[in-house]
Amino acid sequence: MTTPTWGEPTGPLTSAEFRAAAQAIMANIEQVIEGKSATVRLALAVLLAEGHLLIEDVPGVGKTKLAKALARSIDCSVRRIQFTPDLLPSDVTGVSVYNQETRDFEFKPGAVFANLVVGDEINRASPKTQSALLECMEERQVTVDGTTYELQAPFMVVATQNPIEMEGTYPLPEAQRDRFTARIAMGYPDPRAELAMLSGHGDHDPLNDLHAVADAALVRRLIETARAVHAADAVQQYAIALVTATREAPEIRLGASPRSTLQLLRTAKAVAALEGRDYVLPDDLQALAVPVLAHRLIPTPDAQLNRRTTDTIVSEIVHRLPIPHATRNPYDTRDGRAPYESRGR
Amino acid sequence: MTGRRRLGLVAAAATLLASAPLATIFDSWTWLLQVLLTVVMIAGAAVLTRTLRFPSWAQALGMVAALVVTLTWIFPSGHELLVPTPATLAHFGELIQQAGNDTRSYAVPVPDRDGLLFIAVLGIGVVAIVVDLLTAVFRRPALSGLPMLAIYSIPVAIYLDSVPVTPFVVGACGYLWLLVADNVDRVRRFGRRFTGDGRDVDVWEPSPLAAAGRRLGVAGVLVAVLLPLVVPTVTGGLLSQLTQSGSGVGSGLGKGGNGKINLFASLSGQLAQNTTVNLLKVTTTEKDPFYLRFGVADQLTAEGFGNQPPAGNTLDAGSLPDPRRESSTAGSTFQQYHAEIEVTDALRQSLAPLYANPVGIRDLTGNWAYDPNQQVLYSNRTTTSKQKYSVDYLRPQYTPAELRTAPELDRDDPIRRAFTVVPDNDYVDRQVARITQGVATDYDKVRAIYDSFSRKYGFSYSQQTQSTGNFSEIEAFLKNKVGYCQQYAAAMAWMVRAAGIPARVAFGFTRGTMEDGSTYVITNRNAHAWTEVYLKGFGWVPFDATPSAGVAGAARSDWAPDVDRTAEPSAAPTTAPLPGSSASAAAGQNQRPDRANDGGAAATTVGAGTDQDNWTGLLIFGVIATLIALLLVPALRRVLLRRQRHTATAGVAEPSEPGPAGAVTGLMVTGETARAREDAHAAWDELIDTMVDYQITVDPTETPRLTAQRLIRETVLSAEPAAAVELLGTAEERARYAREPMRGVELTSALRQVRGGLSHSATVRARVRAVLFPPSILLGWRLALSEAGTRTMEAAGRLRENLARFNPRRLLTRTR
Numbered sequence A: 001m002t003t004p005t006w007g008e009p010t011g012p013l014t015s016a017e018f019r020a021a022a023q024a025i026m027a028n029i030e031q032v033i034e035g036k037s038a039t040v041r042l043a044l045a046v047l048l049a050e051g052h053l054l055i056e057d058v059p060g061v062g063k064t065k066l067a068k069a070l071a072r073s074i075d076c077s078v079r080r081i082q083f084t085p086d087l088l089p090s091d092v093t094g095v096s097v098y099n100q101e102t103r104d105f106e107f108k109p110g111a112v113f114a115n116l117v118v119g120d121e122i123n124r125a126s127p128k129t130q131s132a133l134l135e136c137m138e139e140r141q142v143t144v145d146g147t148t149y150e151l152q153a154p155f156m157v158v159a160t161q162n163p164i165e166m167e168g169t170y171p172l173p174e175a176q177r178d179r180f181t182a183r184i185a186m187g188y189p190d191p192r193a194e195l196a197m198l199s200g201h202g203d204h205d206p207l208n209d210l211h212a213v214a215d216a217a218l219v220r221r222l223i224e225t226a227r228a229v230h231a232a233d234a235v236q237q238y239a240i241a242l243v244t245a246t247r248e249a250p251e252i253r254l255g256a257s258p259r260s261t262l263q264l265l266r267t268a269k270a271v272a273a274l275e276g277r278d279y280v281l282p283d284d285l286q287a288l289a290v291p292v293l294a295h296r297l298i299p300t301p302d303a304q305l306n307r308r309t310t311d312t313i314v315s316e317i318v319h320r321l322p323i324p325h326a327t328r329n330p331y332d333t334r335d336g337r338a339p340y341e342s343r344g345r
Numbered sequence B: 001m002t003g004r005r006r007l008g009l010v011a012a013a014a015t016l017l018a019s020a021p022l023a024t025i026f027d028s029w030t031w032l033l034q035v036l037l038t039v040v041m042i043a044g045a046a047v048l049t050r051t052l053r054f055p056s057w058a059q060a061l062g063m064v065a066a067l068v069v070t071l072t073w074i075f076p077s078g079h080e081l082l083v084p085t086p087a088t089l090a091h092f093g094e095l096i097q098q099a100g101n102d103t104r105s106y107a108v109p110v111p112d113r114d115g116l117l118f119i120a121v122l123g124i125g126v127v128a129i130v131v132d133l134l135t136a137v138f139r140r141p142a143l144s145g146l147p148m149l150a151i152y153s154i155p156v157a158i159y160l161d162s163v164p165v166t167p168f169v170v171g172a173c174g175y176l177w178l179l180v181a182d183n184v185d186r187v188r189r190f191g192r193r194f195t196g197d198g199r200d201v202d203v204w205e206p207s208p209l210a211a212a213g214r215r216l217g218v219a220g221v222l223v224a225v226l227l228p229l230v231v232p233t234v235t236g237g238l239l240s241q242l243t244q245s246g247s248g249v250g251s252g253l254g255k256g257g258n259g260k261i262n263l264f265a266s267l268s269g270q271l272a273q274n275t276t277v278n279l280l281k282v283t284t285t286e287k288d289p290f291y292l293r294f295g296v297a298d299q300l301t302a303e304g305f306g307n308q309p310p311a312g313n314t315l316d317a318g319s320l321p322d323p324r325r326e327s328s329t330a331g332s333t334f335q336q337y338h339a340e341i342e343v344t345d346a347l348r349q350s351l352a353p354l355y356a357n358p359v360g361i362r363d364l365t366g367n368w369a370y371d372p373n374q375q376v377l378y379s380n381r382t383t384t385s386k387q388k389y390s391v392d393y394l395r396p397q398y399t400p401a402e403l404r405t406a407p408e409l410d411r412d413d414p415i416r417r418a419f420t421v422v423p424d425n426d427y428v429d430r431q432v433a434r435i436t437q438g439v440a441t442d443y444d445k446v447r448a449i450y451d452s453f454s455r456k457y458g459f460s461y462s463q464q465t466q467s468t469g470n471f472s473e474i475e476a477f478l479k480n481k482v483g484y485c486q487q488y489a490a491a492m493a494w495m496v497r498a499a500g501i502p503a504r505v506a507f508g509f510t511r512g513t514m515e516d517g518s519t520y521v522i523t524n525r526n527a528h529a530w531t532e533v534y535l536k537g538f539g540w541v542p543f544d545a546t547p548s549a550g551v552a553g554a555a556r557s558d559w560a561p562d563v564d565r566t567a568e569p570s571a572a573p574t575t576a577p578l579p580g581s582s583a584s585a586a587a588g589q590n591q592r593p594d595r596a597n598d599g600g601a602a603a604t605t606v607g608a609g610t611d612q613d614n615w616t617g618l619l620i621f622g623v624i625a626t627l628i629a630l631l632l633v634p635a636l637r638r639v640l641l642r643r644q645r646h647t648a649t650a651g652v653a654e655p656s657e658p659g660p661a662g663a664v665t666g667l668m669v670t671g672e673t674a675r676a677r678e679d680a681h682a683a684w685d686e687l688i689d690t691m692v693d694y695q696i697t698v699d700p701t702e703t704p705r706l707t708a709q710r711l712i713r714e715t716v717l718s719a720e721p722a723a724a725v726e727l728l729g730t731a732e733e734r735a736r737y738a739r740e741p742m743r744g745v746e747l748t749s750a751l752r753q754v755r756g757g758l759s760h761s762a763t764v765r766a767r768v769r770a771v772l773f774p775p776s777i778l779l780g781w782r783l784a785l786s787e788a789g790t791r792t793m794e795a796a797g798r799l800r801e802n803l804a805r806f807n808p809r810r811l812l813t814r815t816r
Helices: A015-030 A037-048 A063-073 A089-093 A127-139 A174-179 A191-201 A216-227 A233-248 A258-274 A282-296 A301-305 A310-320 B003-018 B020-024 B030-051 B056-074 B086-105 B114-137 B141-158 B166-190 B208-230 B238-243 B249-253 B263-272 B400-404 B414-419 B426-435 B442-452 B471-480 B485-498 B611-653 B670-693 B704-715 B719-737 B747-761 B764-772 B775-805 B808-815
Strands: A053-056 A078-082 A094-099 A104-109 A116-120 A141-144 A147-150 A156-161 A182-184 A252-254 B278-284 B292-297 B299-301 B304-306 B333-343 B358-362 B369-371 B376-378 B388-397 B503-509 B513-516 B519-523 B527-535 B539-543
Touching: A015 A037, A015 A063, A015 A216, A015 A258, A037 A053, A037 A063, A037 A156, A037 A182, A037 A216, A037 A258, A053 A063, A063 A078, A063 A116, A063 A156, A089 A094, A089 A127, A089 A141, A094 A141, A104 A147, A127 A141, A127 A156, A127 A174, A174 A258, A174 A282, A182 A282, A216 A258, A233 A258, A233 A282, A233 A310, A233 B719, A258 A282, A282 A310, B003 B020, B003 B030, B003 B114, B003 B141, B003 B166, B020 B030, B020 B141, B020 B166, B030 B056, B030 B114, B056 B114, B086 B114, B114 B141, B114 B166, B141 B166, B166 B208, B263 B485, B263 B527, B292 B376, B299 B485, B304 B485, B400 B442, B414 B527, B426 B442, B426 B471, B426 B485, B442 B485, B442 B527, B471 B485, B485 B503, B485 B527, B611 B670, B611 B747, B611 B764, B611 B775, B670 B704, B670 B719, B670 B747, B670 B764, B670 B775, B704 B719, B704 B747, B719 B747
Parallel strands: A053 A156, A053 A182, A078 A116, A116 A156
Antiparallel strands: A094 A104, A141 A147, B278 B333, B278 B519, B292 B503, B299 B304, B333 B388, B358 B388, B369 B376, B503 B527, B513 B519, B527 B539
């Protein structure tokens, strides 16, 4: 999958190098997106976890700006697709056209052939077009006319979308939602950040001043470093417990997939690495549970009627689930079984 | 009607039922009417105040007012008009005093005496108020069982014998009714009743779901009633009542005993008992010992003979007088003997049986004191139960001729002044004057009175008469001439006093049945009372006027021969029981007229009873120490646990510290890693326990990091403990989730700092609690206990299920 160029330095970075590189990227992005360091950090973590990012929010809060800032900070190939209702799958994947000179079909790569693909307003395209992303997002390859084309590494799709209540949107298919590692919301900036934005953006677009602070090779090494982060057995069990809990929750019709378990742990590793740790904490998993799991779940009609969002359901699960203990907590009556379970029939 | 008011009425009814035991105390049913009126008044006051929605204290006040008004109605002083006045209160005081006297002078069942009725009504009224408050105001009806039990304890305390079961059953029914009413009320307030079959049922209709509860209740009452009947004599000794504040009827009603013992009542109780119980075993070197004595009644008032609490020094050097060196007993000669006394657990009293004139007492456990005037050995705390002790005593020897030399006491002699006090009674005075007419010496006067109690003058023995040494009864006895030892002894003492000679009534045991050579077995049948007369130069000389045929193990002396055997100075055996005597006389005992005697007061220093004090002290100390130790067990367990963990964490600092971080990681021995990990876990567990001790919530869904942050935030820790908490959190976090745990950090001191910080910010109460009753330990035990209980229940459930499924037929088909 990864095809490093010869002569490129490989191997994991030291902790200091990793931090320096990661800080540089984050500082760079924060020049454009102000007061959203947690969101920026999460976006970077998704990149380092080799995942894809879905930014969902109301129009005008800087979704696209975040995606573009991330793309600009890394010196790699960036393509942008504006999803429109009439966009076709071939626009995304590429198409074989007949070359008059060679008298043969020639593959014209689509927009996904890049390190970073920014899919704007992804839910405005029809499900048919969106489906074209399924293969490339998971398998990092594109198959057109029987020929499979590998994508470059790193490969990351950063999609933005409006909430589905907005006009002219289609809901993303479950399969595609599951392929996005994390869904984040931008949220409105606080007044100070907004003021800074006004003074900063007044005369020019700071996005234009942005320079790349990393290249694809560095990102690959960053990814490699993040992968090496240690996740103890207890932490892995906790990840499984969290995901299992979403499958068993009575308010959820469709729980999280095994793929989500993997991505949860991977993202947690990236977050841990960004915080300068070489081990994952349950805290990381708790912080990531909502962005990583919530958008994959389908609530039951009852829960929907009660206006229960999957976000609240997942955060309740996080607050309910006991964390893994190396030693058994003597006061924890909850592990094993609920205290009320034993009280007869 | 609201549930609260209904509960109040049920409480009143239950109080009435619980007052049933009074029926065993009073002769007639007057008390019931008065109690009924009082309880109804109190209940009415309660309902009224509740209807008017008075606050709780006003309800209580209203009930108290109702009680006072009712008492005023029933026991008026004659000066008031429905409302109590100071005169009324003074009258109440008189009534209480009168009740105190009545308790001493009347045996149960008592007649309708105003004082006793007043006490009874007052007591039941107070109980009614307490029960009402507990039930309707505080909603703790279970506690109202205590005052109800207090009522029942009155007959238990008074009757030396067993107490009838019926009053208890009635009272228990009232109590259960109260509990049921309260429970029904609770269920009703909860909402609609669920009966299991989906029907909407009335509140008072029994629920099938409660069947198990009803069965349990019935079984409980049955067990409570039947168990005491099955278990053989739990209390054992009937004299045991002697040691319990025995001033009679009023004791249960809060009158309280003043340490006085009604010797007459206890004696009659003992003799009236149906069974024979072994009380003592005595081995003495004396050939024909006189009676063992333990008590004296030396106060004769209008109410009759009464005893006063003995006063004397504890048994140690100098407390036992030697009569040989005492001037008051100079006229007699003494012979020293030695006796071993072994008391069974049936005799449980605070007065120890002794032979007269002890000069040495040994091996008696507990703190005992000797009253040289009464010649009584007593204790305020210990009893004679299961005691085994030895006595060295002097037996005075005198003949009638010697006694005749005793001069008359001066009129101003303190002894004569103290022990010749008699109430005015013409009949007795006339009798005495007639009997002692023309008799010169004191001894002859006493003999004349003594002889007058013979069959010749129409006296006969019968236990059928009840006696409390009462004044009017003594007079009645002198007229009826039928009675038993108490009346004989009291009547003779009175008459001797009337003749101007000091006299008193002594209580004790007759000689008993001889077992082998020198050992006597003494039972409750041997309980006895006789007269002691003070003769100058000889001290207190015993005279037993009771016909020896009526008393098992009676003894006679030269100076007081058996009057029914007439004339003969040395008494002949009495074999034929007198008509009407109910006690079976042990024939062998009557044969020996005894020269035994009671001397006067005397003094010798004998070092006896040294270790007993230490033993009691040790015992009390041991009990208190055990209690304290038991209370301290949780704290101790906590300290031990902490120490254990500290020793674990203290070792952390010792292993060689890895130099540059990460460089040595590969070389670390895994044993050390595991060790460091364990240490961090121990430190964290200790921190969690400390948090529980200081009642800070422990959330199992929190990570160590979050817990540490919350702890700092919630308890407002200062910088140092906060840093320590963070260190502990990080150490635990790394121990759990990182490849390499933290090493070389001082977790013990960090723990200490956190503990100090928590204790600093906690309240005093929380601090004391954390040290003395650490919740971490208690909670841990409670959880373990409930878990064990759950497991047992589950096991029992499985067993029951298996048993239900068990089908013997299946076994048959299988074998076929």
